[in-house]
Amino acid sequence: MKYQAEYPFPIELDRKNIKNLYIRIVPPDGIVRISAPRRMPDRMIREAIEKRLTWIMTHRMKMLERPAQPVHDYKTGDRILYFGRKYPIQNVRGRRSDAVKFNGKQLLIPCWEGQTSEEAQNSLYRWYAGQLQDAAEPLLEKWQAAIGVSITHLTIRKMKTRWGSCNVRDRRISLNLHLVKYPVQCLEYVIVHELVHLLEKGHNAVFWGYVEQFYPDWRNAKSILNSGGIWG
Ligand SMILES: [Zn+2]
Secondary structure: OOOHHHOOOOEEEEEEOOOOOEEEEEOOOOEEEEEEEOOOOHHHHHHHHHHOHHHHHHHHHHHHHOOOOOOOOOOOOOEEEEOOEEEEEEEEEOOOOOOOEEOOOOEEEEEOOOOOHHHHHHHHHHHHHHHHHHHHHHHHHHHHHHHOOOOOEEEEEOOOOOOEEEEOOOOEEEEEHHHHHOOHHHHHHHHHHHHHOOOOOOOOHHHHHHHHHHOOOHHHHHHHHHHHOOOO
16 A cells, blocks of 8 residues: 555555545454545555544554453353453343343343344343442532532443543533443542542643542552543
């Protein structure tokens, strides 16, 4: 490939009958795929790469650091994470409205004729949300008192890029549903982190000073979260 030697990433160039140039980064290997108009001079293609170099590099880094997404079918034999440990799934005959149950060893997921893995995942994620809420509430009580702040709302939702968020003005906190897959100290760190935002909005020295003061083990929790990425 002609452009290959110039850049620290693999490039695939595809010339097509199109008017504009497009750059995509393709998972899982982070190949930079460029579609360019047939007659566009090489110089212009290089310019386009240069212009978006920072975007390409950061986007690729993120993609490569992320471990491959585990693929689940949520059938008997599959194993899924629950507060930092993996548990086997056991399917039980049931209906869409039936709740997932945990017997301490296995996760019992209702299964019906023609059920898709997405439907099984919906059942599981509904249960996950309840579990995360149950774990978060006492921690929120504890840390609101310790930090001396109060919130009006807790929301649990699937987020792609953050573990939590804090709306300082409305004093609302959101937690990422995927936290339910990590050890509970990760949840605790995110709760402390978001509550501290009520004292200090930005991620500055003052902010991290508070985090350090209230939750000295924060680095450990943060590195666990970073190493896992956000799983789908
Ligand atoms: Zn923050």
